[in-house]
Amino acid sequence: MATVSLTLNDYVRLARRSDVRDVAKLLRDCFRETGLVATKESTRLELCEFGAGTNFRVDHLVAVSAGKVCGFLVMKPGPRLLEGEIEKLFVAPARRGAGVGTLLLEEAYAFARFRGYRWLCLQNGEPFTAARAWYLRHGWKQTPGARVGWFEREVPAIEWQRA
Numbered sequence: 001m002a003t004v005s006l007t008l009n010d011y012v013r014l015a016r017r018s019d020v021r022d023v024a025k026l027l028r029d030c031f032r033e034t035g036l037v038a039t040k041e042s043t044r045l046e047l048c049e050f051g052a053g054t055n056f057r058v059d060h061l062v063a064v065s066a067g068k069v070c071g072f073l074v075m076k077p078g079p080r081l082l083e084g085e086i087e088k089l090f091v092a093p094a095r096r097g098a099g100v101g102t103l104l105l106e107e108a109y110a111f112a113r114f115r116g117y118r119w120l121c122l123q124n125g126e127p128f129t130a131a132r133a134w135y136l137r138h139g140w141k142q143t144p145g146a147r148v149g150w151f152e153r154e155v156p157a158i159e160w161q162r163a
Contacts, residue, residue, distance in 0.1 A: 010100060012107040015051035015060035015072065022069035023050055023062065030090045034128060050074070059111045063091065063100045070095040073104040075111060075120075084108075084117035089131075105138060 015023070024040070024047055050072075051060050063071035071091035078085035086108060091101045112120055122140070124132050136142075 009066045010063065010070075010098070010103060012061050012063050012103050015062045017051045017053075019051050019062050019069055019072075020047055023047060023072045026069065026072065026090055026092055027088075029092070033093065059108070061104055061107055061111075063095075063104050065095055065098075065100065071100045071104055073108055075108050077115075078117070078119070078121050080119070082116060082118040084112045084115060084120045086120060086122040089122070101134065102138065 027046070028040075049055055049058070051062075057077055059073075059075045061073045061075075062069045063073075072088065073086060074088040075084050075086050077083070086105075089101065089104060089108075091104070108120070121143070122135070124135060
């Protein structure tokens with residue numbers, strides 16, 4: 001996948017192990033703003049493989065603005081065949097509304113097509129109501145009968161055919 005850029009200062013790339021400290025801070029800050037608690041220890045456990053490249057089935061992406069990590073996304077295989085799951089997508093509050101989240105999603109769609117996923121799903125927690133509205137604006141649909149915050153989306157692409 002090529003590096004995607006919103007402006008000359010904003011782009012998405014594969015995560016590196018050296019991004020973990022910035023991503024951990026971003027994760028804790030995003031949780032804190034919703035009233036949730038993410039301790040350093042729980043964040044460390046959550047991100048122990050982030051950017052390490054040890055699991056070839058999981059994609060770790062970071063958004064960078066003016067040389068600083070300002071968002072990240074984790075995508076892994078989903079619970080069903082040909083489905084990917086966006087496990088995490090967080091953007092720094094100061095960069096929300098600037099297209100950074102959209103940039104991360106667009107790159108995730110490219111990775112999903114590369115991996116052969118027909119569908120993407122994600123789970124959105126109750127405290128993240130603004131994110132829920134954002135997903136709806138980006139064409140995601142809430143799965144009927146599923147727990148609150150479970151969304152699905154067909155990966156935008158031309159018709160898939162597999163040999």
